[in-house]
Amino acid sequence: MQQEYTIRAERIMRRIQQLAAISEDADGVTRTFGTPAFLQGRALVQSWLEAAGLPIRVDGIGNLRACLLSKNPEAKTFVLASHIDTVVNAGKFDGPLGVLMGLDLLEHLLAQQAELPFHIELIAFSDEEGVRFHTTYLGSEVVAGSFNPSVLARTDAGGITLARALEIMEADATQIAADAIPAADWLGYFEMHIEQGPVLWERQIPVALVTAIAGQMRAELTFRGMAGHAGTVPMDMRQDALCAAAEFVLIAEQFALQHDQGLVATVGKLSLSHAASNVIPGEVRCSLDLRSPDAIQLTDAYQALKTYTEALAIQRNVALSWNLIQETAPVACAAELNELLAQAIADAGHEVLALVSGAGHDAVPVSAVAPATMLFIRCFKGISHNPLEDVELADLAAALEVADRFLMELKIKNEELKMPA
Structure with missing residues (x-):
């Protein structure tokens, strides 16, 4: 057999x-x-x-x-x-x-x-x-x-x-x-x-x-700052969309690590508009993939990350567009x-x-x-x-x-x- x-x-x-x-x-x-x-x-x-x-x-x-x-x-x-x-x-x-x-x-x-x-x-x-x-x-x-x-x-x-x-x-x-x-x-x-x-x-x-x-929530985020010359705009006057996006990536990682119990967060896509080595990034798009077998944990985590990111955008003086593109329950x-x-x-x-x-x-x-x-x-x-x-x-x-x-x-x-x- x-x-x-x-x-x-x-x-x-x-x-x-x-x-x-x-x-x-x-x-x-x-x-x-x-x-x-x-x-x-x-x-x-x-x-x-x-x-x-x-x-x-x-x-x-x-x-x-x-x-x-x-x-x-x-x-x-x-x-x-x-x-x-x-x-x-x-x-x-x-x-x-x-x-x-x-x-x-x-x-x-x-x-x-x-x-x-x-x-x-x-x-x-x-x-x-x-x-x-x-x-x-x-x-x-x-x-x-x-x-x-x-x-x-x-x-x-x-x-x-x-x-x-x-x-x-x-x-x-x-x-x-x-x-x-x-x-x-x-x-x-x-x-x-x-x-x-x-x-x-x-x-x-x-x-x-x-x-x-596990249930999933997927979002598409766009950070919009101000593109500028990499050599002439002082560091404390920049509206760097990539720095905001980079901080968001780490926030998502740390949030999932701290809450655990099956919660995972992934930023798998990151794209810069008009990218150049001597230009301050003015617009960055990225993804968020959030998953958990617990429906309450999933929705709570999603809302918490959205709130954190909105505060981050205000702090860094960039605009944030946050769109939920997929949601499936556990x-x-x-x-x-x-x-x-x-x-x-x-x-x-x-x-x-x-x-x-x-x-x-x-x-x-x-x-x-x-x-x-x-x-x-x-x-x-x-x-x-x-x-x-x-x-x-x-x-x-x-x-x-x-x-x-x-x-x-x-x-x-x-x-x-x-x-x-």
């Missing part, structure tokens, strides 16, 4: 390598939403789905969707999913691993000619990372029925709107509303993902049960599905380790309409969003066994529910 899982894991690894070879650049892996590299990568995944004999379609936001149908036309739908877009200079496993594991699970069920009491839909979400249009979960929000049509007017760095990008991708945005799975039709949602943290690596455990996903995974997944982990012979995810996942919007659960898989030193991202074959094989057992537990439970009293 273990040899079978190793063989299946090796096939997934080969596919991971093939997909990773498709990139916008030569360093790492970059396949941002809607780019030629993204479309080429999606086409490769589609070819594997077609080879498996699964009916497929591409929906209005560019999600790739395949379905293994139950013989019961009134059956509910259980979704296996993750994303195939990446951040810039990414690793190979964040997102695609979950999609390709899902494909392997369906191939295994097809080979077993298993009869299912529910439909299984495998979805390769088109945009979870939000790199291009600065809004995450585009793909999963469509499936969950929470997509905001106003987002279609958003532009990328080149001025292309999301609506236009979908046209270029030959995706039909007029069908987006119809692409949602109605809440009444959901049985549940299962996402398999690398941990993106060091706990499993340090404890030498291949998998973990995800109990919750999400608890479904207890009933987690119980089945925990049992599958234990039955496979592993310690049942429960973790909270600090990273966001497509399970967040889906959880508003369906029970959701997640399985974390150990990754090299917890590294993610980095070309060093890696997963060991033995851990992938262990995760496949757990996923197989979980689907079997789910199948048995739903068959029992339909049995006469």
Whole structure:
């Protein structure tokens, strides 16, 4: 049995390598939403789905969707999913691993000619990372029925709107509303993902049960001072926007360090307008990414940092523009599905380790309409969003066994529910 899982894991690894070879650049892996590299990568995944004999379609936001149908036309739908877009200079496993594991699970069920009491839909979400249009979960929000049509007017760095990008991708945005799975039709949602943290690596455990996903608040800040000559404006008369931004970066770091308990704050983007070595920076834009598994802590921290920064701007005599661009509440995974997944982990012979995810996942919007659960898989030193991202074959094989057992537990439970009293 273990040899079978190793063989299946090796096939997934080969596919991971093939997909990773498709990139916008030569360093790492970059396949941002809607780019030629993204479309080429999606086409490769589609070819594997077609080879498996699964009916497929591409929906209005560019999600790739395949379905293994139950013989019961009134059956509910259980979704296996993750994303195939990446951040810039990414690793190979964040997102695609979950999609390709899902494909392997369906191939295994097809080979077993298993009869299912529910439909299984495998979805390769088109945009979870939000790199291009600065809004995450585009793909999963469509499936969950929470997509905001106003987002279609958003532009990328080149001025292309999301609506236009979908046209270029030959995706039909007029069908987006119809692409949602109605809440009444959901049985549940299962996402398999690398941990993106060091706990499993340090404890030498291949998998973990995800109990919750941290909430996020993202803001875009602009500091506006006065550009001036670097050699002629006295230090005590300057309105240096970069100095204000630099102080904000350190304030955010110190605030998160002092409050801890799962709170993290990151300034990941910083840009200077008309930058030159001999010019005092007059305008600086930066980001703030704030996360916590505690909803109250998250909102309190956000407001506190905003208040501190407003006071900083007054002190430094610069203008501040602060815009909230994304907010997602913390999400608890479904207890009933987690119980089945925990049992599958234990039955496979592993310690049942429960973790909270600090990273966001497509399970967040889906959880508003369906029970959701997640399985974390150990990754090299917890590294993610980095070309060093890696997963060991033995851990992938262990995760496949757990996923197989979980689907079997789910199948048995739903068959029992339909049995006469």
